[in-house]
Amino acid sequence: MKLIQGKYENTIIIQKSKFIGQAFRVNSIEEIEDILAKTRKKYYDATHNCYAYRLGNQIQKMSDDGEPSKTAGAPILDVLIKQDIENILVIVTRYFGGILLGAGGLVRAYSQATTAALEHAKFFHLEQQTQFRLTISYSAYQTLLKMMTYIIIEETSFMTDIIIQGHTKNELYHQIKEDAYKYKLGDIKLTKLGVFPIEIPFDI
Numbered sequence: 001m002k003l004i005q006g007k008y009e010n011t012i013i014i015q016k017s018k019f020i021g022q023a024f025r026v027n028s029i030e031e032i033e034d035i036l037a038k039t040r041k042k043y044y045d046a047t048h049n050c051y052a053y054r055l056g057n058q059i060q061k062m063s064d065d066g067e068p069s070k071t072a073g074a075p076i077l078d079v080l081i082k083q084d085i086e087n088i089l090v091i092v093t094r095y096f097g098g099i100l101l102g103a104g105g106l107v108r109a110y111s112q113a114t115t116a117a118l119e120h121a122k123f124f125h126l127e128q129q130t131q132f133r134l135t136i137s138y139s140a141y142q143t144l145l146k147m148m149t150y151i152i153i154e155e156t157s158f159m160t161d162i163i164i165q166g167h168t169k170n171e172l173y174h175q176i177k178e179d180a181y182k183y184k185l186g187d188i189k190l191t192k193l194g195v196f197p198i199e200i201p202f203d204i
Helices: 029-042 073-082 102-117 138-147 170-182
Strands: 007-014 017-025 048-055 059-063 088-095 123-136 152-158 162-169 189-201
Touching: 007 102, 017 102, 029 048, 029 088, 048 073, 059 073, 073 088, 073 102, 088 102, 123 138, 123 170, 138 162, 162 170, 162 189, 170 189
Parallel strands: none
Antiparallel strands: 007 017, 017 088, 048 059, 048 088, 123 162, 123 189, 152 162
């Protein structure tokens, strides 16, 4: 299962028709309805505003918005399913260019517009990881950054000491204290905040 973050957009021209593909990370039906309403208002003069969405792997919906049945919403949804992307809304806005594409041409066009919208997307997956808070001295900070590359730092506060909030793989959490001793980082204070689903980039 893959997720995107934020919004991605791309425009392609096929047989003089303009297809504006937009991909949004979404988490609720209410959010989807709000984005659809804003898109319809923005592209009020478009020929069609077709879309498909997936919330988890249980809820999904598509709309041809006036295109022939199963030539727009279905190919958009098919791309999302084949790429295993969830919590996503893709809207493809079409401005008709005067040349009829036929059913097969429409299916290919909406598939291509969806793929184009996702072309530069960064994908993530959810992984259960351990979140922690770590307090260390200023003198130990650079050594930690250099040697503990398995921790992901979310937030750093520079107080009397340095307070780091981050996360790491569950099986590596115990290694923090071991490495603090190994690399002579001095007295540290390590607090486990819990195990939570963390969005991890696919290239890590």
